[in-house]
């Protein structure tokens with residue numbers, strides 16, 4: 617059984633990926649410093665899969681801790697590196713916090729794990745900015761980043777390309793996620809936003825449960841069919857399964873080069889107003905919303921061309937918008953009844 621290190625494994629996408637790795641027969645070791653997640657997530661994972669994954673709490677920016685961990689875990693064959701800070705707005709206020717965390721953690725891992733290691737990196741569609749053509753393919757040129765957070769993803773991809781070029785023992789897949797939403801079907805794990813959510817779906821569920829006021833739709837004057845901005849929303853469980861597919865591709869030595877990049881989305885765009893409608897129709901809950909001005913730095917529309925992932929990873933999404941909204945709502949109700 618291959619052993620996979622999941623950094624950030626108690627976080628939103630990491631916890632769902634731990635479950636899917638276990639379901640696919642992998643042994644998992646989690647490293648997380650709990651800077652943006654709760655230790656209780658380990659019990660939640662255990663309630664889903666029946667075993668508590670091995671867990672180590674430390675900051676991956678600490679090179680000595682990473683070295684000590686690597687020395688004791690020489691049976692790790694793959695790494696899925698989720699650990700990073702991800703709040704776009706905060707990154708504008710505290711750029712060094714983001715550059716330090718997102719780069720040092722990555723560099724520390726690459727410095728010690730570079731012989732016969734499969735490495736999957738969490739990138740983001742944010743690297744495309746507003747693409748020149750849609751659906752956007754992996755060969756679209758990367759645009760200057762809108763935020764320090766976005767810049768950490770762009771530069772991390774460059775670090776990985778340059779490191780792969782001189783490190784034959786390192787086999788890397790970068791996954792560019794579109795907009796992950798939803799929660800596990802058991803409602804035992806999901807997203808735990810910090811403070812007022814900037815992201816649409818957590819704001820919707822918190823508004824519906826009465827924790828927030830009305831939703832503000834950031835702009836209805838875009839060049840889109842209903843005027844609101846378009847994104848490619850993907851169910852977090854489908855996204856988690858893409859990581860398993862990426863690890864399998866690397867293990868089976870199917871990669872065409874030791875650095876590959878894939879779009880991970882549904883390939884379908886949905887507007888803010890369509891998301892609001894989908895939430896109402898799939899949950900039966902009525903939402904209060906109002907139209908506000910555009911949000912600074914937002915792009916008008918983006919959705920991915922996911923044919924490369926379908927063909928080479930043998931992966932595609934299975935869960936639709938209704939399931940994304942239904943599961944996000946079940947999770948919101950769960951955490952109201954069982955606060956973290």
Ligand code: NAD
Nearest residue numbers: 624627628629648649650651652653675676699700738740
């Ligand atoms: P998350 O904050 O829920 O999970 C990240 C986890 O990493 C947290 O549990 C946090 O405690 C941990 N962590 C952060 N820095 C660490 C460090 N230095 N050492 C150890 N642990 C550390 O975020 P998420 O939504 O699950 O995102 C996972 C990854 O996917 C991130 O790299 C993020 O940038 C990327 N991503 C997320 C989205 C999204 O919308 N959620 C979209 C595209 C890409």
Ligand code: WQD
Nearest residue numbers: 704740742814815816817819832833834845847888911914
């Ligand atoms: C989606 C749409 C908003 C809240 C961000 C990051 C990106 C990536 C995913 C990590 C936009 C609108 C939102 C609200 C609204 N993360 N909206 N009212 O902006 O696509 O991407 O998360 O890599 O880097 O920038 O996602 O969920 O914030 O917004 O109208 O209260 O919903 O303006 O059009 P976004 P989002």
